[in-house]
Amino acid sequence: MESTRIHASTSLALMMPRLLFPSRASSLLILNSLFLAVGCGTSAPEVAPRTKTFELDGVVRAVDTEKGVVSIAHEDIPDLMPPMLMDFRLEDLTLLEDVIVDDEVSGLLEVDYDDQSQITRLELVDLVVTRPAPPRPPGADPIATPSPPPTLEPGEAVPDLVMTSQNGEVLRLSELQGHVVVLTFIFTRCPQPEYCPLMDRKFGELAKRIARSPDRADQVRLLSVSFDPEYDTPEVLAEHAQRVGAQPPLWTFAVADHEALREVAAPLGLTYAPMTDQIVHSLSTSVIAPDGTLARLELGNTWTPEELYGQVRQLLDTTGP
Structure with missing residues (x-):
């Protein structure tokens, strides 16, 4: 069957591992020019983002026409990320009319890097259905995304979580009772600027605000x-942790195994599916009161460090000595 071409202009993908960042080229002429410009008292020119294009091949696993999202389980993308399941939000919702679950597709990803070789944009700019999904049996029910289980309500106890800290020590969430805990979930190989890297940046800003008061910092723990x-x-x-400026005990990174994560994923609204060669997850950030109960649950990436800092201060003011 002839391939159907779909030109997709997407915003940043919603779900995400290890990036093999290209090395930054340097030029003596450019460095000399920048030196002269700064020496003359003028501002150095802004560095234009470097863009690379990567090919994507995979299978459509879900289509959400209401949100304008297509989920693709893609193969390894050399120098960018291993096989994984990712969600792409499409700006042109009519494109979803030509895509169904189990379509095999290929496409192009445009990736912008800043002068620190960090990804600032990852956009699906072209998508082709290379092999349409096989027809479904007559009368088969439409494919639907299952509803997520209910999450904890404020005031309910947060399940304990056993982890291994960045120092190699066993750490239990229950051991942090007596502190206000801000908990989020990430993985270091995440390539999406608006996912795990954004959580790192927000936690970094939150940590700076809290650290301004040593007394307050002693009563707060940030946990990624x-x-x-x-x-x-x-x-x-x-x-x-060193790369993003996290300094224990205020801000600590830890890792949990899949069995332990299953105990907290659903109650904290974390969409998490352990797979051998793919990672699928949502974003979940919790503020936990000193007594171990949930004070606030943020799903997604729209929360601000200022909002969570206000919540932390409120909890410290109401539960302080």
Whole structure:
């Protein structure tokens, strides 16, 4: 069957591992020019983002026409990410009319890098149905995405979670009772700027605000938990923590195994599916009161460090000595 071409202009993918960042080229002429410009008292020119294009091949696993999202389980993308399941939000919702579950597709990803070789944009710019899904039996029910289980309500106890910290020590969430805990879930190989890297940036800003008051910092713990135990060893987490500026005990990275994560994933609204060669997850950030109960649950990436800092201060003011 002739391939059907779909030109997809997408926003950032919603779900996500290890990036093999290209090295930054340097030029003596450019460096000299920048030196002269700064020496003359003028601002150095902004560095334009570097863009690379990668080919994507995979299978459509879900289509959400209401949200304009298509989920693709893609193959390995050399120099970008291993096989994984990712969600792409399409700006043109009419494109979803030509895509169904089990379609085999190929496409192009445009990726922008800043001068630190960090991804600033990842956009699906072209998508082709290379092999349409086989026809479904007559009378078969339409494929529907199951509803997520209910999450904890504020005031309910948060289940305990056993982890291994970046220092290689066993850490239990229950051991942090007496502190206000801000908990989020990440994995270090996540390539999406608006997912795990964004959580790192937000936690970094939150940590800076809290650290301004040593007394307050003693009463707060920020915890970034990885759900990628196959890769995120304590050594990897320690290196990542140093790279993003996390300093224990205020901000600690840890990793939990799949069995332990299942105990907290649903109650905290974390969509988490352990797979051998794919990682699928949502975003979940919780503020836990000193007594171990849930004070606030944020699903997604729209929360701000200012909002959570206000929640932390409120809890400290109401539960302080």
